[in-house]
Amino acid sequence: MLTVLIYGAVTSAIFAMLAVGFTLIFGVARILNLAHGTFYALGAYSAFALTTILKVPLLPAAILSVAFVALFGIVMERVLVRPLRNSALAVLMITLAVALTMQQVLFLVFGSQSKNVPAFINHPVTIHGVSVDGQRLVALSIAIVLIASLWLFIHRTRVGSAILAISQDAEAAQYMGIPSNRIFSLVMGLSAALAGAAGVIAAPFLTVRPTMDLVPMITAFSVVIVGGLGSIPGSILAALIIGYSETIVAFYWNPQWTGAISLIAVLLTLVLRPSGLMGKPISL
Amino acid sequence: MRKRDWLGAGALVALLAALPLFLENRYFTGVFTVCAIDGIWAASWDFFSGLSGRENFGHALFIGGGAYAAAFMNGKFGFNPWWSIPVGIVVPAALSLVIGFPTLRLRGPYFALAMLAAAAIMQQFAVIFWQYTGGTEGIYGMSRLIDSSLGNYYFVLATLVATVAVLKAIAASRWGRILRAIKGDEGACEAAGINTTFYKIASLALSAGFAGLGGVLFAHYEQAVTPDDLDVFLSISVIIMVYVGGIGSIWGAACGGILLNLLLELLRGLGEYRLWVFYIILMLVLFFMRGGLVAPFWQRLQGSRA
Amino acid sequence: MRPRIPFLASAALMGALAVGSPAHAAAKKPILIGLDSPIQLQVGKDTVAAVKMAVDEINAKGGVLGRKLAYVVADEGMDPQLGVSAINKLTSEDHVNVLIGGYDSGVTLAEEPHIAEAKTIYLGIGSASPNITALVGRDYNKYKYIFRVNPLNSARQAAQIVNFADNVVKKKLKRNKIAILGESAVWVRGLVPVLVKGLEKDGMTVAYNQLFDETMSDFTPLLARVKASGAQFLLTVLSHANSDVFIKQLYESRLPMPYGGIDVKSMTPNFCSRVNGDSVGEITVNFVTRAPITKKTIPFWDGFVKLYHRAPVYTAPGAYNAVYMYAEAVKKTGTTKADPVIKALQKADYLGVAGRVKFDKLHDDLAGPGYQNVLFVQWQKGCKRVVVWPKELATGKVVLPPWLHK
């Protein structure tokens, strides 16, 4: 029981990290970024490259990796996405092309075999008689800290309120003189950094291989739709719901169904309450 | 259609029909068969999504639906392969109704995402219920529609021509005009007294039926069906084909399908760099040719001559 | 390692021959081998590498029937469509004399009718589903071209695992309650019932038995259920699955039982270091390792390492054997025509890298003492590989995973 509680929390926390960034960039810039999973993969691979190949100690390597992914996100938005922003489909396709290209780059540079990213804590920790992998607890705490800081940043700073203003009404925000392009870059950087950080902290206990971007991408998608496109609290709530349902299904029923759970949740949401748990209602 | 368009289309079809005669081997015939099937998939996507503006990110649901229907009919139950065609059209069309009714009323990306999820769920089911579907290895040991690969190619090519002709004709009729009006403003279209739900769902069903037909042809060409036929990647590839061909023209989409598959085969010589180079090319096309490649090119050609 | 690629040639539809040995201006046309393999994966890279090695060796000795050997590679990925078009390209565009390759059973199954139509001999060296050769029995005239040189089919592997479980798990480790985890693939689904039946016949019980999807990335719940089932030994059947993660999570959860079985990724020599030594204690089926299994084993192994600076994965010895077997059959019959070569292959009894290769009626390679056999190899302290079974080839004793030492 406690095991399920802890593992569910870890799974949910990783989902939330992926989903919050994904929903943020949609809410602010209306960009459905299909390269979001790529950020996650790049985070993990940079951590691998820095620690294993360049022998950088783990903590600086982790920070550098996250910074690198953030930079990648900003450059991608600036160079490839922004010129196409007037067409939603074009943005979707170009981010997809980025994702596919980067997957091939990882194949070519690192090969098909899985890679090992070192953990912050490499031994089990016992909580009330339940032995839990230490890295998972580290991941859980980092996730909570990062999401909470993001929350504070958005609600307590000037830049944060500009982000909120744009996500509520982009046009009005422009009239108010908020430099939306700079905000887009910033939000893309944040979104990429969060996903990259998720990659760095989850890599030691999950997969590191070139195709690792797909599952997180689909999960982020699912969580964001269930939570309501553009809503950060919605994403967090949905991450908890989906994270725990997957964990419960895996532990108590049949692990084969875990992949289907989030997808079914998505379809049910779209059919029954398309605006998601906490999204704005959708008009005809 | 102007006279030049007829001539261009005729020349293209004649070229496609003649190529395997000059390059007589099973490889090229096979490549062109798959090209033509890709053309059917792209044209069927474009008919619904290109005209109505509701992007379908789960076209593989219909393609795979048709393919699996064929696999069950012929591979599992041993029916004559020609029975796959009607069943492989009806099953995806029926699926499209089930998905279309609840989700097509939604604006924005929701329909796209619902289709994406539906196809992914179906793929999961194809793996989970392996007792019936053969799991990841799928169903194999199907027979061909036509034994001679050249004969089969001509049948597929004829189907492609018929698909494009039928869909293009509908698109040019008032039906197509209504779809384009829905793309423009669905609410206003309702206010003009048009039952937009009916047109959207009927068009999706038609699109699904043709996609399923393509799926049937593919399944019988490969003589096997796997969950790859339901994959997100396939759905996305179809959209890429349409995008490259030029959205909304149908024939351009079909050309995009042919072109992309041809390109992928041409790049075989690059070995493991193949996909990487392919995606880079794709990115350049997406970025620099925003209206697509084929249809706009044809129009420009017309412009320069006129 | 990678075949050289004429970039310009690819511009033309006809281009793209990746010929391994430099062009021979020999009077006679070379005998051409077509490789269909997932070239982005290690199994594919090693297939190509081993074929090149064999081809170069044979050519250095003057080739076959006065002709040189050459090879062409076509990527089959993990995608049936790509596989079918690879087969068609190799057979009808490159006009290869023989096909060698395969990895994913689903892809191979989809390719078979197209191989049959091309009437080209196919030597499978990667996929393990018994269904692949079952087709030979179902329609001999159509599918007689299909052979499997490597690996042993999954049913034969299962029989060997039962044998191992009886002799090692039950008799040596004194453990009777077995849990089975396998990925949901055709060859595994065929194998598990055989395993269960065999284990029960030998007086063991199966406490837990679960298949899972090959894309699974979090095995913790499965491992928790294995633990809860009260099993004393965990049998694994993994191929495409993500074993790196599986092993790491198993290590993290300190699963209170020894474990082992089939784990294709763990056959890779660098597996243990890749997972940071977490796999120490894992026992995995292997087809070859650096041990004197036959007189060819160590020369092959060292030759491969010398050429490529890495140890080979399981497709390499298979591909190497396949080239030699085909070359011998052609030499014996004096022709590359399919029918006589098929006859010669059916009679062949070839001493390969990992044992004698001989085909049964279904053109499937036989198992058992003297033939290609299953080795049970355990990762032990310092990421060393120790053969623990069968007895006659053993290089050490089976030990428990480190967290069970006390």
Added chain:
Amino acid sequence: MSALLEVEGLTKRFAGLVAVKEVSFTLAAGEITGILGPNGAGKTTLFNLLTGFLPSDRGAVNFDGRSILKERPHQIVNRGLARTFQLCRPFHGLSVRENVEIGCLAPRARQEGDWRRQASVILDEVGLAEKADQPVEVLPYGDLRRLEFARALATRPKLLLLDEPFAGLGAGEIGGIVHLIRRLHDKEGLSILIIEHRLREFMQLVKRVIAMDFGEIIAVGAPAQIVRHPRVIESYIGKNEAELGIA
């Protein structure tokens, strides 16, 4: 003569806010009626309820003797109740003629005969015949208004709901539209319900005004009476008195 449109106790809430509250009124056939109210009074919401674009929470709507409460927008149009939008909503990517033809393709319109010819007649009627083959993207705003009319007229309505038909137009263009409305009414006996928040145009057109504020009907009467009605004046105080057009 029996009522063409009967509305009884129509109510709509949005998340705590009552947008339309217990609205009841009737329209006789052949009448031109105006709905007056400041911004946010619930006029457009009322239109959306009547035309099926929003589901109502409570109340009854009978058109031509039948309830249309549960019907979808296109069904209501095909009963003969058409509407225009406050912001012009042409179909982009289609020509002016094609825009009108969409309306002619409504089942109700197609009973009238060949839809292509119908479209030409209507284009003539609203004065867009010369621009019929232009793409809508190049039309000036005044012509978009006419197009909005044309598309609604194409469906052969008995009752036309006009949502602020003068919004964004210059004085000359307003005159043209007023002229058009009057002609439609006089020649074809079309019943018309107009939303406006300015009275000046009403004075010339309508016989009766329904004044709304905060989702409720606050007064009904002739235009001259309404402008003097204390509650109407009160509803405009501090908002846009000038627009009431009493000055």
